[in-house]
Amino acid sequence: MLTRYLVVTGSSITQFTVIGLLFSYGVFFKELELEFGWSRTMLSSCTAIAFLSMGLLAILGGRLTDKYGPSIVLGISGVLFGLGFALISQISEPWHLFIIFGLFIGIGLSTHDVATLSTIAHWFPKGRGLITAIVKVGTAFGQMLLPIIAAILIINYGWRITTIAIGLIAACLLLFSASLIKFPKKLKQNDKADSNDGVIFTIEAKSPIFKKLCIIQFLYFPALMTIPTHIAVHGTDIGMSQTQAALLLSTIGAASIIGRLSVGI
Template sequence: MAASQARTKLHYGWIAAGLTFVTLLVAAGIRSAPGVMMVPLEAEFGWSRATISLSVSVNLILYGLMAPFAAAIMDRIGVRRTMALALAVLAVGVLATTAMSRPWHMTLLWGIVVGGGSGTIALVLGATVVSRWFDLYRGTVMGVLSAATATGQLIFLPQMAWMVEQWGWREAVLLIAGAAALLAPVIWFLMRDRPADLGLWPVGATEAPPPPVKAGNPAMAALQALRDGMKSRDFWLLAGTFYVCGLSTNGLIGTHLIPACFDHGIPEVKAAGLLAVMGIFDMVGTTLSGWLSDRWDSRKLLFWYYGLRGLSLIFLDWAFGPDVFGLWLFAVFYGLDWIATVPPTVKLCAQSFGRERAGVMFGWIFAAHQVGAATAAYAAGWIRTDLGDYYLAFLSAGLICLVAAVMSLMVGRQDAAGGARPAEEAA
C-alpha cells in the first residue's frame, strides 16, 4: 500500500477535497440567495421583510439541525451518496420556488426543502472529509473548505443580483438550480468515501487507519452524541460561541446587508458586490486561520476573531455614507474574519471529543451556529419592520460578539470542580 501511494503523483485526497470545495461553494451560493431576493419578493408580492425573514430563519435552523444527522448519514450510506442526493434535492427545491405565490410556499420550499438539502452538505461535510482523508494539513484544508461557504457568494451573488435587476428573480433562481443539477452526477462518478476505497492511506499517514466502525441508526448515533456533549462544559462553550458566529454572519450580514444598503440608496448590484468582496477576503482569512490553527492556541485566535468582529459591527451603521468608502473597508475587514472561526473551532472540537466523534460533535456545534443565524435573520427583519432601520440589530450583535470573545478563552480549561481538561481526556 505504501508503495502504491509513493507512485501516485497526486494523492486522491486532494481531488476529494476539491470536489468537496465545489459542493460547499454551490450550496453556499444557494443558501445566500434570499439576500438578493428579499427586495424583489417584497415588491412583487407585498410581503414584509419580517415575513420573508421567517422563511429564511426556518432555512437556517434546518441548515444547522441537519448537520449532526448528516454526519451520521455519511457514516451509514457514504459521503458520495449523501452529497449527490443532497444536490438533487437542492436542484428540485430551488426550481420549484419559481412557482411560489404564498408566504407558506416559500417557507415550505426555501425553508424546509432547501434548508434540509443545504444542511446535509454544510461545514460538517468538510470536517468529515478532512478527518478521513488527511493526517497532515488538516487545519489548512479545513480553512480552504470553510472559505468555500463565503466564496459561493463571490461566484453567485453578483450574477444573481445583475440577473434580478435585468430579468427578474426567477431567472436568478434558475441559475443556481442548474448549478446543483449539473454537479450531482459529477459527484456521483468521481467522489470516494474513504482512502481505503482506492487502496490508499490518508494524506501524510504513517500507518494504516483503523477500519471504520459499522454505523448504526444515524438518528440514534446523533442523539447519543448530543447527550454526551451536553455533559461537557466545553461543548456548551463551543456551541455558545458558534451560536454567536452564526448570528453575526449568515443570519445578520449574509441576509440583511443588501436590504440595509438598499435602505441607504445603494443599488442591489453594488451591495451584492460588497458581499462578493467579503467572499474574496474570506478565502484569504479563513485559509490563513487554518494555517494559524495548526500552529497557535485556537482559544486565543477565537478571542481576537470575535472581539474584532464585534467592534466592526458596533461601528457598521456609521459606514453607510455617501461615498460608501466605509462599507468597502468594512467588507474587506469583515471578509477576513467571516468564517475564520471555523478551523480553530473544529480543532478544539477534535481535542475535546476525539477524532472519531469530531464530525458528529461538530455537527451539533454547527447546529447552534445556525440557530444563531436564524435568530438574527428573523430578529433583524423584525427590528427593521418595527423601528425602520437596522441600527439596533448591528449594535446588539456587536456586543454579543464581545461576550463570545471572552467565552472562547474558557474552552479547555480545568473546571471549578477540578476535573480534567477535555483535551487531556481525549489524549
Template sequence: MLAAGFLVLFIGGGARFAIGLTLRPMVEEFGWDRSQLGVAVAVFQIVSAAAMYGAGTLADRISLRLVLGGGLVASGFAIGLMSLVSVPWHAVVLYGLFFGIGNGVASIAPVGVMVTRAFPGRTGLANAVVSSGMSVGQLVMIAVLAAVLVTIGWRSVFVWLGIAYVVLLPLLLAAIPGAIDAKAHAAMPPRSGLSVAEAARTRQFWMLILVYAICGFGDFFVSTHVVAFAQDRGIDAFFAGNLLALMGLTGLLGVIVAGYCSDRSGPVWPTAICFAARAGVFALVLVDQSPLSVAIFGLVFGLTFLVTAPLTVVFVRDSFGTRNLGALTGLITMVHHICGGIGAYMGARIFDSSNRYDSAFAIMFVTSAIATLLAFALRRPREA
C-alpha cells in the same frame, strides 16, 4: 477529494445567500413584510441545522457519495422551484423546508469528516481549503446572480441556481475517491474519543456551543439583511448585491488564514480575533451609516464570516477525539444554524417595527463582545 468538497460548498455557499439578494425585490413585488420572508429563512436555518446533525452522524456510518448526492438533489429541486413562489408559505416550504434539508445534508459537516479522514496531519488547512468553496461560491455566484437580478429579475436567479445543481451532481459523484468513502473506513480499527453523551458532560462542549450559537446569530443576520440594509442607505441594487459577493472574497482570505494559523497555534486565537473584529464593525455602523461605512462593515465582516467553519472539526477532534467526529461536528453546526435563523428573523422583526436595523446592530455588538471573551476561555487541546 478536495475538489469534491470545494464544489459542494461552492454551490451551497452561493445558493443559501440568494435569499438575501432577492429579499427586497420579492417583498416589493408582493407587498410582503420582510419578516414574512424572515420566517422562511428562520425555518431554513432550523431545518438545515437538524439535517447537518443527521448528515454528520450518517457520515460516520454510510457512503459519503450517498449523503452528499442526496443533499444536492434535494437542494436543486427546491431552489429551482423557488422561481414559482407567489405567497409566503411557498417560500417557507421550498426554501425553508426542502432546501434546508438539502443544504444541511450537503454541508460542512459531512465534508469536514471526509477531509479530516484524508488529511489527519493538516486538518485545519485542508478544511480551510474546502471551506473556501463557500467564500468563492458567494463571490462568483452572487456576483453573477446580482447581474441576473437587475437584468432579468429575481425569479431567474432561482432558475439558474437549479440548473447549477443539475450540472454539479455528476461532477461531484466522479470526484469523491472511493478510498475515503465511509464504507472504505468500516474495516478500520475503532476511532478513539468520547461519545456524544460523554462530550456533552464537559465544560469545553458547552463553551463551544455558546461560541458557535453567537457566531450563527450574527452570520445569518448579516447575510440575510446586508443587501437590503445597503440599499436602504442609498447604495443601488447592483452594487449592494456585489457587496455580498465581495464579502465572499474577503471571507476567502479569512478562512485560509484561520486554517493555516490553527494548524500552528491552535483554533483559539483565530476564533477570538474573529469576534473582536465583528464587535468593531457592528460598533462602526451604530455610529455611522454612510455608504463608505456600510462597505467597510460588509467587507470586514466578510473577512470573519467563515473563520469558524474549518475550526469546528479541529475543536471537536482535538477536544473529543474522532470516534464521533461527524455527529459532534454536526451537533455544534446545528446549534450555529438554529441561532442563525433566530438572528435572521430578529433582524426582520426589528426592521418591520422601526424601519431601521440599529437595535439589531446593538445586540450584535454585545453578543460579539461576549463571544470574544468566551473564545479566550476555550481550553486548548492539551488542556481540554
C-alpha cells in the same frame, strides 16, 4: 494521492455552491417585496427556518454519511437544495417559501459541512487545519461571486428565471461534486469492525470543549446570516443599484478568504 485532492476539490465546490446561493437570497428581497408586498420580517424568517431545519437534520446527516458514505448523502441533499432554489420561481404564498427553506434548503445545509469536513478529516490526518481552510475558501468564493451573478441575471431576465437557472445549475454542480467525495478504503474496512461509535459520542458530548463549541455555533450562525440577508436590500434602500448592492454583499466573502487561510495556517 490524486483521490484525496479530488475530495478537496469536490468539497470546495459544495461549499461554493451551497453557501453562495444562500448568500444570494438577499439579492432577491427587493424583487419579492415589490411583487408580493411581503414584509422583510417574513422574508428573512425563511433563513431562520432553514437554519432550524439544518440543526435538526445535521445529526441525521452525519449518521447517514457514516453509514452510506458522503457521495450518496451529498448527492441527494445537493439535488434537493438546487431544486428547492429553482422552486422559488413558483411561489405565490408565504408558506411556499417556508416549505422550500424548511425542507429543500434546510436539507442541503444540514450536510454541506458535516459530510465534507468529516471526510476531509479522514483523508488528511496531518495538516488538517490548512486543508479545511482551503475547502472553506470555496465558501468565500461562493459568497463573493454568486450574489453578483444573481443580481446581473435578475436585471436581465427577472427573478423567476434567475432562480430556475441558478437552482438547476447548482443541482448539477452539487451532484458532480458529490461524486468526487469518498471515504478512504481503509476507513470503510475499519468501520465494519468498529461498534464503539455510540460510546465515543457519549463521552465527547459530555466534554466541556464539546459544550463550548455548541454554544459558539449557536451564537455564531445568527450573526453569520443576519447581515448578509439584509445588507443587499439595505444598499438599494440608500440609493445603490442592484449590482452595487450585490457587490457590497460580495465584499464579505472576499474579505473572509484572508481570515480563513490565516486561521488554517
